[in-house]
Structure formats: C-alpha cells, structure tokens
Amino acid sequence: MKNVIMIIKEQIDNFGIITRVSKYEEKATYQSHYLGLMWQFLNPLIQIGIYYLIFGLGVNGGRNVDGVPFIVWMLIGIIAWFFINTSLLGGSNSIYHKVAMVSKMKFPVSILPGINIMSNLVSYGWMMGILLVVMLGFGIYPTIYWLQYVYYFICMIAFLFAMGILNSTITVLVRDYHIMLQSILRLLFYVSGPIWEIQSRNFPTMLVKILELNPVYYIITGFRESFLSQGWFWEKPTLTLIFWGIVATILIIGTHIHMKFRARFVDFI
Template sequence: MKEIVAVIKEQFQHMGMIFRMSRYEDKATYQSHYLGLAWQILNPVIQIGIYYLVFGVGVNQGREISGVPFIVWMLIGITVWFYVNSSILGASNSIHRQVGMVAKMKFPVSVLPTINIVSNLSSYFPMLAIVIVTVLGFGGTPSLYWLQYIYYFFCMFVFLFAFGLLNATITVLIRDYHIFLQSVLRLLFYVSGPIWDIQNRNLPPVLVKVLRINPIYYIIEGFRDTFLNRAWFWEKTTYGFIFWGMVLILLILGSHLHMKFRAKFVDYI
C-alpha cells in the first residue's frame, strides 16, 4: 500500500506540471498540420462515419437497439472507446518515449502515463459534447441519471491510470509488450461493446457473463446507462465490485513494478 500511496501522492504534487505538459503535447503533436488541433475531432468523426455505414447501415440495417437509434447507441460507446484506446496505447509507451527526459533530470516518472491520459481529454470532451447533442437531437432528455456521469468518468480515469502505469512499466522492461497490447486492443474493440451489443448476439449466457467482466465493457455500458436513462450504477453491484477489484489489482501490480524498476529504466532502455 505504501507504493500505491507514493505513486498517487506524486500525481497530486505535480498536478500543475501534468496539465502544462499535456497542453504542450497536444500542440506538439499537430503543430506541423494545417488544421492543427482540429484533427483531434475530425479523425474520430471520420472513423465514426465509417463504422456507422459498415455496422449501422450495412450489418445492422438501421435497426434500433433496445429502442435506441443505432447511431446514438454506437456514438456513446465508441466515444468512450476512442478515449480509452488512445489513452491505453499512449500511456503504455509514455515512459519509453520520454527516456531522454528521464535520463537528464530528476523527474517524477509516474506522471508520464497521467500526462498522456489528460492530454487525450482535449479530444474526448468535444466528442462528449457531440454525444450529448446527438442524444438530445434524437429525443433524449436530461435526467437525474446523468449525474452518475461523474462516477463513470472517475471509474474510467482511475482504470486508465492503474492500467497505464502497469503497461508503461512493462513496456520499458519488455519492448514487445507494446505490440502485443495493440493486438489485444484490436480484439477488445469487438468484445467490449462499442459497436456490438453482446447481449443480443445469441451468445451462450456463460460467455456473455464472462465478457461483461471486462472493465472497458463496464465503463461503456455505464455511460449508456447514464445518457439513455437506463439504470443506476448501484443496480450493478456485482459487476461494480468486480470492476474495482480488478482496478485495485492493476494498481497494486503497477505501483509495485514501477517503484521497483524505475531507478533502472534508463538502463533497460
């Protein structure tokens, strides 16, 4: 627990630096592009259009899912997925990519994954605004359910931090791990629920229960429960306990490995 406390303490102590570096990272990524930061919105919008044509119009033939227009249902899930996917991959490579900074100065290495996660919020929040406008445009109405967005956002951020710290450490120790993680995320895209409703796919009930244990699925469905006014988070107590149990395990492993090896990161790289 001391390692977890030490890592979390570093995040709060260097919060100002985290936000400053995340803004710099955004500008640095798109500084050579004519449209600049606009690509943070244009890129996911183009992808959403493609997914809707393939899976909404083509595969699903425009049918509603549980009484919800497919575009609304998909947009909520895929917006979460884009943020989660980019944050996992970015955080996993954050320490290895910034090895020069780590080597030349005394630097709180544990904040590097967090910087990437915060940086991706600059594209997530505009997409969230599009989600809200779309939900309202198709007849959705704000309700008390929308208040639990705070809970699910907190779930998402803590999960990304715990998983990102673990992935970033392993990537330094085993460089091939980052490529392996990319392959795993391609699989998770189809089983985490952003474009497929796994509960209505004639899958064996046991398999559906296993897939619902996936923490990313828990987050995506949580946001759908929120914006579609479907259920409160405490109505899924079992899956909530499973989710937080998995997050705690990831945080323990990530903090332990990070504190154990970070003094030798430069040597490994």
C-alpha cells in the same frame, strides 16, 4: 499499498506539471498540420462515420437498439472506446519515449501516463460535445441518471491510470509488450460493446457473463445506462465490486513493478 499511496501522491503534487506538459504535447503533435488541433476530433469523427456505415446501416440495417437510434447508442460507446484505446496505447509508450528526458529533470516518471491521459481529454471533450448535440437532436434530454456519468468517468480514469502505470513499466522492460497490447485491444474492440450489444448476439450464457467482467465493458455499459436513463450503478453490485477489485489489483501490481525498476529505466532502454 505503500507504493500505491506514493504514486498517487506524486500525481497530486505534480498535477500542475501534468496539465502544462499535456497542453504542450497537444500543440506539438499537430503544429505542422494545416488544420492543427482540429484533427483531434476530425480523426475520430471520420472513423465514427465509417463504423456507422458498416455496422449501423450495413450489419444492423439502421434498426434501433433498445428503442434508441443506433447512431446515438453507438456514439456513446465508441467515443469512450476511442479515448480508452488511445490512452492505453499512448500510456504504454509514455515512459519508454520520455524516460531519458525526464531522468534529467525533477519530476517523477510516474506522471507520464497521467500526462498522456490528460492530453487525450481535449479530443474526448470535443466528441462528448458532438454526442450531446446528437442526443438532443434525437429528443434525448438530461435526466437525473446523467449525474452518474461522473461516477463512470472516474471509473474510466482510474482504470486508465492503473493500466498506464502497469503497461508503461512492462513496455520498458519488454519492448514486445506494446505490440502485443495493440493486438489485444483490437480484440477488445469487438468484445467490449462499443459497436454491438453483446447480449443480443447468440453467445452462450456463460460466455456473456465472462465478457461482462471486462472493465471496458463495464465502463461503456455504464455510460449508456447513464445517458439513456436505464439504471443506476448500485443496481449491479457484483459487477461494480469486481470492476474495482480488478482496478485495485492492477494498480497494486503496476506500482510495485514501477517502484522496483524505475531507478533502472534508462539502463533498460
């Protein structure tokens, strides 16, 4: 737990640096493009259109899901997935790409995954604005259930931060890990619920229960339950405890490995 407390303290002490560097990275990424930062939401918007044509109109035939228009149901899940996927992949490479530079400066390398998450929040914010407009357009209005969005957002950030510390450290030690992570995320896309409802598939009951233990599925389902007023997170205590148990385990392992090897990151690279 000592390592966990130290890493979290580093994030708090350097929050100003995380914010400033993330803003710089946003501008640097798109500075040579004519549309600039607009690509932060144009890219996912184009992908959403493709997924809706294939899965919404093609596979699903335009039918509603639990009485909700498919486009709304899909948007809630896929916007969260885009943010999670981008943050996991970017976080995995965050230390590998920047450790040589950071080693000459005065802030700890542990904040690099946090900078990556912060950078992706701008695009996520744009997409959430689009989601809000679409939901209002379909007559889905705010209810008291929307308040628990804050809880699931915290769940998402906690999960991404824990994974960022673990993945970024392993990627420095074993470069092939990042490539393997890309393949794992492609599989997770289809079993985490952003584009189809797992319970509606003809999967064995035991397999469905196993898939429900996936932290990404917990987050995506939670966002849907919040925006579509389907239930509270404390109504599924077992899954909630399992989720936070997984996050805590990942964070403990990740911080331990990170603190053990970070003095030698430059040597590994």
